[in-house]
Amino acid sequence: MKSPHQDDSVANDRSQTPASVPAPVVSRLSLYLRELQRFQQRGWETVSSTQLGAELGFTDAQVRKDLAYFGQFGYPGVGYRCMELVAAIRGILGTDRTWNVALVGLGNLGRALLGHRGFHQQGFRITAAFDVAPELVGKTVEGVPVCSMEELAAVVQRESLKLAIITVPASNAQAVADQLIRAGIAGILNFAPVTLNVPSHVRVVGVDLALELEQLTYAVLQRAAQGD
Amino acid sequence: MKSPHQDDSVANDRSQTPASVPAPVVSRLSLYLRELQRFQQRGWETVSSTQLGAELGFTDAQVRKDLAYFGQFGYPGVGYRCMELVAAIRGILGTDRTWNVALVGLGNLGRALLGHRGFHQQGFRITAAFDVAPELVGKTVEGVPVCSMEELAAVVQRESLKLAIITVPASNAQAVADQLIRAGIAGILNFAPVTLNVPSHVRVVGVDLALELEQLTYAVLQRAAQGD
């Protein structure tokens, strides 16, 4: 077994990322990061895979296996140094830098996201907003200038934006996605309740609030049918 | 093979739901429902497992296997009748009735959700809102009365609420969850960026916006490292 300290150049070499990491691993990576930051806040210097996993409901083996996809970050007999692992995961996820994000659709939800504080803290910044409503275009909402849909390609290209959030009605979502992708967007966070059809080089994460609530109603009914 | 029409009493018997259906199956069920409703809008009478799956990027076998957990809904040689399957899935998920939902935390996001149209359409209605801010308590936001946290237990019990949405800061989320659960809430949609600790009879679905964006940055970086 090799400690990171014995060979930093290998242990911290993030370009050695394997061809393909299972998607569940990457989403747990985000959870580890979130949890590690909480351990840091509580003043922990190090944390073991058992402690980190327990907090999230995972086994210690899973934590170690997941991290092992990306390198060796731990110290046998000690655990993981919180600060180091936070830095490593941010590097892997790409949140060691700030990402500027485009937002399309200034309805209730879009406006809320513009004013959302949680983004900044994790390295995201909405720098451009778009809407079809003429009365909004040209104005500034939450400090972000609102542009027309016609300006989208130009703005996305000028600012080299790679990420976009879609908060338009379902009926327009696919057209907006097409437009964003043509402009060069590579990752879309989609709040419209439709499955977007995108080329393979574009990644979509969908958040459908009704759909999430349905998972809850199902669970509640199940419990009611059995337990009570 | 038995057609639903040959024995309705068995095919439609939702109480025959197996002890435990894998979680991924239930979340796909919601996707099937959403997609079926779109087929209906387009005027389709029936749809095959191949057609339904293609739209979502799943194999036909997966669609059939998933549905088979809950009964027999299809017609060999024909496919699934959209209207029937929509009704069946709504019955399974429990969205054939309306669910009243409590919302705690009237920040940007909470307010946006109060005014969110997508909920009503799928059978959800936020009927009670809570916040610590004295200047909000007693007022009405988007037609929903705002109560103090002290009133929470009474309101949840009076209205027999089973579902709640948490949109409070991370630092308060666990305490709010505890309070909700004590009041009788069984399902929580949590927007605070923390892992909630809840008893096994309570189900939590977490939506962490920064975390979703991290999945995108990772994917974008991967693509950049390989393709380009």
Added chain:
DNA sequence: TAGATTGTTAATCGATTAACAATC
């Protein structure tokens, strides 16, 4: 040193896919 904990391999578990008889 003894105790703790890693990274990794092998064993297990569960979920997806393929195949096909049954059916309309």
Added chain:
DNA sequence: TAGATTGTTAATCGATTAACAATC
């Protein structure tokens, strides 16, 4: 009938867990 498509079983695939030598 012939063509299409289901529900289901068996085969495959992938992900999780257990176990343990290596290490601090």
